[in-house]
Amino acid sequence: MIRSKQRDLTKAQMMTLPTPRGRLSLNRSLADLTWLRVGGAADAVFQPVDRQDLAEFLAQLPQENAIFPMGVGSNLIVRDGGLRAVVIRLGRGFNAIEMDGDRIHCGAAALDSHVARKAAEAGLDLTFLRTIPGTLGGALKMNAGCYGSYIADAFVGASGYDRAGRAVSYDAKTLGFSYRSSDLPQDVVITDITLRALGRDEPERLHQKMAAQLAKRNETQPTKDRTAGSTFRNPAGFSSTGQADDIHDLKAWSLIDAAGCRGLELGGAQMSPKHPNFLINTGRATAKELEALGELVRKKVYDKSGLTLEWEVMRVGDPKDD
Numbered sequence: 326m327i328r329s330k331q332r333d334l335t336k337a338q339m340m341t342l343p344t345p346r347g348r349l350s351l352n353r354s355l356a357d358l359t360w361l362r363v364g365g366a367a368d369a370v371f372q373p374v375d376r377q378d379l380a381e382f383l384a385q386l387p388q389e390n391a392i393f394p395m396g397v398g399s400n401l402i403v404r405d406g407g408l409r410a411v412v413i414r415l416g417r418g419f420n421a422i423e424m425d426g427d428r429i430h431c432g433a434a435a436l437d438s439h440v441a442r443k444a445a446e447a448g449l450d451l452t453f454l455r456t457i458p459g460t461l462g463g464a465l466k467m468n469a470g471c472y473g474s475y476i477a478d479a480f481v482g483a484s485g486y487d488r489a490g491r492a493v494s495y496d497a498k499t500l501g502f503s504y505r506s507s508d509l510p511q512d513v514v515i516t517d518i519t520l521r522a523l524g525r526d527e528p529e530r531l532h533q534k535m536a537a538q539l540a541k542r543n544e545t546q547p548t549k550d551r552t553a554g555s556t557f558r559n560p561a562g563f564s565s566t567g568q569a570d571d572i573h574d575l576k577a578w579s580l581i582d583a584a585g586c587r588g589l590e591l592g593g594a595q596m597s598p599k600h601p602n603f604l605i606n607t608g609r610a611t612a613k614e615l616e617a618l619g620e621l622v623r624k625k626v627y628d629k630s631g632l633t634l635e636w637e638v639m640r641v642g643d644p645k646d647d
Contacts, residue, residue: 345373347371348370351369353370358395360399360553361551361604364402364407381490385490388488392410394514395412397458399458399460399554404616404644416434422435428520432517432518448531455538455539459554465507472538473563476520480500480519483518505558505637551606556622560580577634582601586626589621590618591618593609594607594615611645
């Protein structure tokens with residue numbers, strides 16, 4: 326859980342913000358930048374045009390201004406009081422994808438699904454990324470995975486900039502990957518990631534494999550609703566493999582279902598009737614309601630099983646003053 330330390334971006338702090346070449350928006354609402362469509366405003370949102378623009382902005386940004394790197398908001402609840410930070414949001418200048426043998430060099434803003442498709446066109450297998458929502462930078466931060474494969478399995482290296490605008494780089498050892506997490510510092514902005522294909526195959530076969538994965542996802546998950554993906558991590562410590570012998574006893578959805586929380590509602594928030602580990606904004610939810618429903622589910626699961634579910638969805642910012 327991430328909470329802001331400052332209450333407001335003062336006029337003096339606004340006057341000391343750098344003047345970048347990219348777009349800098351003050352007091353920018355984040356609700357329309359997240360998949361759940363909830364949350365207050367950030368102090369500022371910065372969209373750099375290139376790496377030099379980003380590095381110079383970070384170097385010139387006063388140290389008292391916190392930063393928050395953000396992708397497309399696919400795994401995020403921004404609280405209703407907003408976020409006391411400068412959000413760094415990478416865009417078109419950071420989404421290139423290039424092949425080099427069995428390696429795939431990607432900008433951190435590249436969508437996971439796009440990386441999977443482009444790799445498949447070259448006969449390279451990163452098909453596990455096809456159904457993971459969001460950007461590769463976000464996937465790296467949380468060591469995203471599906472069907473038994475994770476970013477850590479394909480990861481070669483990454484680079485970006487620290488809070489002072491200095492170039493930094495990481496390998497698998499320094500990132501300390503574990504289930505649904507990594508040791509990537511919160512105030513580092515990753516710009517480039519290199520992956521290694523998990524195998525090779527004919528492009529047509531890889532695309533067929535991904536089509537089957539998509540069909541299964543659409544059949545079992547609420548893909549047409551406002552969600553942020555899986556709400557809680559599996560206590561088992563690994564993702565679903567998609568195989569017939571997959572064990573469900575310690576999967577979050579199974580525990581939620583057993584606790585009677587499938588379809589549970591609180592205000593405009595709901596646990597999906599289709600897949601109970603998906604938290605849904607039915608169209609009128611607040612961030613407070615979504616988080617409160619998640620906490621209620623955690624309590625009910627603990628009361629039923631003695632197991633404590635850990636949030637997979639990141640929650641940031643301040644609650645709204647009543």
